[in-house]
Amino acid sequence: MSAISREEVAHLARLSRLAVTEEELDTFAGQLDVILQAVARVGEVVAADIPPTSHSVPLTNVLRDDVVQPCLNREEVLAGAPDAEEDRFRVPRILDEDEPPSPRGEGVPAAEGKA
Amino acid sequence: MSDVTRMTASEIAALVARGEVSAVEVTQAHLDRIAAVDDRVHAFLHVDAERALAAARAVDERRAAGEELGPLAGVPVAVKDVFTTKGVPTTCASKILEGWRPPYDATIVERLHAAGTVMIGKTNMDEFAMGSSTEYSAYGPTRNPWDLTRIPGGSGGGSAAALAAYEAPLAIGSDTGGSIRQPGAVTGTVGAKPTYGGTSRYGLVAFSSSLDTPGPCARTVLDAALLHAAIGGHDPRDSTSIPQPVPDVVGAARAGASGDLSGVRLGLVAEFSGEGAEPGVMAAFRDAVDTLTKLGAEVVEVSCPHFEYALPAYYLIAPSECSSNLARFDGVRYGLRVGDDGSRSLEEVMSLTRDAGFGPEVKRRIMIGTYALSSGYYDAYYGQAQKVRTLITRDFTAAFEKVDVLVSPTTPFVAFPFGSRTADPYQMYLADLFTIPTNLYGGPGISVPCGLSEGLPVGLQIMAPTMADDRMYRVAAALESAVGTLTPPEL
Numbered sequence: 001m002s003a004i005s006r007e008e009v010a011h012l013a014r015l016s017r018l019a020v021t022e023e024e025l026d027t028f029a030g031q032l033d034v035i036l037q038a039v040a041r042v043g044e045v046v047a048a049d050i051p052p053t054s055h056s057v058p059l060t061n062v063l064r065d066d067v068v069q070p071c072l073n074r075e076e077v078l079a080g081a082p083d084a085e086e087d088r089f090r091v092p093r094i095l096d097e098d099e100p101p102s103p104r105g106e107g108v109p110a111a112e113g114k115a
Numbered sequence: 116m117s118d119v120t121r122m123t124a125s126e127i128a129a130l131v132a133r134g135e136v137s138a139v140e141v142t143q144a145h146l147d148r149i150a151a152v153d154d155r156v157h158a159f160l161h162v163d164a165e166r167a168l169a170a171a172r173a174v175d176e177r178r179a180a181g182e183e184l185g186p187l188a189g190v191p192v193a194v195k196d197v198f199t200t201k202g203v204p205t206t207c208a209s210k211i212l213e214g215w216r217p218p219y220d221a222t223i224v225e226r227l228h229a230a231g232t233v234m235i236g237k238t239n240m241d242e243f244a245m246g247s248s249t250e251y252s253a254y255g256p257t258r259n260p261w262d263l264t265r266i267p268g269g270s271g272g273g274s275a276a277a278l279a280a281y282e283a284p285l286a287i288g289s290d291t292g293g294s295i296r297q298p299g300a301v302t303g304t305v306g307a308k309p310t311y312g313g314t315s316r317y318g319l320v321a322f323s324s325s326l327d328t329p330g331p332c333a334r335t336v337l338d339a340a341l342l343h344a345a346i347g348g349h350d351p352r353d354s355t356s357i358p359q360p361v362p363d364v365v366g367a368a369r370a371g372a373s374g375d376l377s378g379v380r381l382g383l384v385a386e387f388s389g390e391g392a393e394p395g396v397m398a399a400f401r402d403a404v405d406t407l408t409k410l411g412a413e414v415v416e417v418s419c420p421h422f423e424y425a426l427p428a429y430y431l432i433a434p435s436e437c438s439s440n441l442a443r444f445d446g447v448r449y450g451l452r453v454g455d456d457g458s459r460s461l462e463e464v465m466s467l468t469r470d471a472g473f474g475p476e477v478k479r480r481i482m483i484g485t486y487a488l489s490s491g492y493y494d495a496y497y498g499q500a501q502k503v504r505t506l507i508t509r510d511f512t513a514a515f516e517k518v519d520v521l522v523s524p525t526t527p528f529v530a531f532p533f534g535s536r537t538a539d540p541y542q543m544y545l546a547d548l549f550t551i552p553t554n555l556y557g558g559p560g561i562s563v564p565c566g567l568s569e570g571l572p573v574g575l576q577i578m579a580p581t582m583a584d585d586r587m588y589r590v591a592a593a594l595e596s597a598v599g600t601l602t603p604p605e606l
Contacts, residue, residue: 004486012482015489016438017445019466020478028479034541035483039427042499045506052501053508055325055355056557056581057312062354076218082452089447092455092464 003036004029120148120281124190124338127284131189134178138171138189142233145191149236149282152606157257158267158277160196161204162236167191170233177231186341186365188231193283195274196237197244198329199318200224203234207320208252209242211472212450221318222350223287223329230345235283238273242474243441244294244322246270247546250537251476259302261571261603265530268298268546274332275302279603285342286332291323292429293526293550295330296562300525300574303564303601305339305591306332308550310581311557312357314343315350323436324355326429326554334600336563336592340368343584359582367585371592377411379590382518385418391548392527395568400524403565403575406597407522407590415518419510424503425552430544431487431500432555438484441477444469479540504555511556515580520590523549525562525574549576559584563591564601572601 006029013020013028020028078084083091119127119141130136146164153159174189194200197207199217201224206212220228227234241251249257249272259267260279267276274286275298288295290308299306307330314329321327331342347361383404389397408414446452446468454467473481487496514521527548536542553560558581562574575594577587 008486009482012485013478014466016478016481016485017442017462017466017469018473018478018481019463019470021470024470024475024478027475028482031479031540032482032486034539035430035479035544036486038541038544039430039483039487039496039500041427042424042431042503043495045421045424045499045503047499047502047506050502050505052498053504053555054501056508056555057355057357059312059355059357064351072218080215080218080449082446082450083455091447092459092461093457094461 002033003040004033119144122284123335124187124284124333125341127190128187131174131178132184138174138233139168141189142167142171142191142235145235145283152280153282155258155263155606156260156276156280156282157255158238158273158280158282159193159236160206160208160239160254160273163203166203167233167235174231174233185230185345187285187345190232190285191235191283192227192232193236193238193274193277193286194224194227194234195240195271195286195288197240197289197320198224198287199320200234200237203237205237205320207243208240208254209472209474209477210253210451211444211468215449219318222315222352223346224318226346227287232285232345238271238277238286240273241270242477243320244270244289244291245437245476245480247293247297247543248536249273250533251474253474256533259530260606261303261530265532266301268301268530270294271298271332275299275304275306278302278304278332278334280606284334285338287346288330288332289319290328290330290554291326291433292554293547295332296550296560296574296576297526297546299332299562301530301572303572303603304332304334305336305561305563306330307339307343307561307587308553308559309343309347309584310357310559312355313361313559313582313584314347315353315356317350317352321440323433324440325436326433336588336595337365337368337372339561340364340588357582362582362585364585364588367588368592371589372596374410374593374596376407376590376593379412379520380518381407381412381414381590382417382514382521383414384422384521384523385416386420386422387523387549391545392524393529393568396524396526396528396573399566399568399573400575403594403598404522407594410593410597417514417517417521419514419552421503421506421510422552425507425555426544426548428500428503428507429547429551429555430483431496432504434480434484435487435497436484438481438488441481444472476540507552508556511552511558520586521578523576525549525576529568529571529573553578557581559587561587561591563594565594565598567601
């Protein structure tokens, strides 16, 4: 029995923001199935009462002194971006044109500060 | 003057300190060697001769001014392309970061500069450190200097191959599931994964944050220890950095070189008795254990019953963390952007960018991680894997009550031919069988050459308790003193 279907892989690709092709889907469906069946072996371990470990270092709430530190140079940071405008990262359109603006979106034009 | 590219880092540093050779001459000799062999080996993604020579000149000037130089000053070092280097391209061997020049240095890189080492270039790797062969590099694989038709290990195959090809005497790697130790084993070099938190992750491009560990690669145990001491120690910019000094790894390497292991208890893991490993690898491993016994070590068999679940647990935990960490590659802040023609939404541009920029193994792991973290599957996969991680840690803790270190082969098989494990991705994952438990536990591990099988190098892995990195260096140096280093055939 397979652990994952082609449709589920397509769903995962959407969640992962990967515009995979039909051909990639065929390849990945088989490979992910093999991997998931192998890793599912963790289920054989009886561990109901075992606490999980997220991290091997027993440190919590690591704080630093509240002292101003130099930050990265803005020009150097933006120089590495695919697109920048007015000292900011420029992003593609976020709202669809036919999509009504969300309540939060009403404040956007004023906040853009382009005027 | 004999060929400096064949010398150890400590020999080079001593000559530079005495003024018998300049750091510029040492750097130029390695640049010449890279020019002569790297078209065949392809250990490097980026070599910056001008920058390296300028750094070398600075060391020579400091010496001329009468400054005391550190134990690695003037020694070239190759850095895995997963560490940010200010103004120097950092790709993680991915198309999604092609051409990106970071605005800051990783802590490890800062410390390399402070130690007076000369960064000679950035080395090839599996994309985002996911793989065991460098075949998943978006810029073509690195070839093993022992046999150019075979893999150099991965993900840090470029760093290991640069050492074995005499292109650099020192290199930096990162180890999430074996990416320093496994390449070390299959190239006949030394690779150490420090205790998690013992070396800073600041500026190490994150793959699996609870496992990623920067570490040293070298041709001798002492050189690895010197590099470990130079890069290790607390860093306030990494919240998982352990606020304690680095154990005395250099002292331990020097002590071990005497070849006396009296009083050291070695643990053989019963569950690593050879299933899934090549007979030639197991034979070389058993010979190495015999050698360590002759040096005075006592051998004790210990049971670590949950180690057999380490591989499946790792291949849930690491992809889960990767699916979250790699969300930052969204086509906005760095690197590639695809399809932004004004007609597409942010989400469409993001998806097209990530599909074009990531290679197949990265995509597989992102999707596996997304699956393991999704509601309905979380408890059975990610949650259960984290519980198994606890049990593996308990196995280690119990074993270290009986023994000082654990030993095993580093890898189940010697360097394999290109293409032999790419069709079935899970076959590639098996390369990490012996190295992964240490990452889940967080302790240190080192691979040291122990012999040959089919004419190819075999590594012995030594695992120690957390923050007892010195123990593994002592045992590794003792083995090295008995079996010597391995020399690959001339390229």
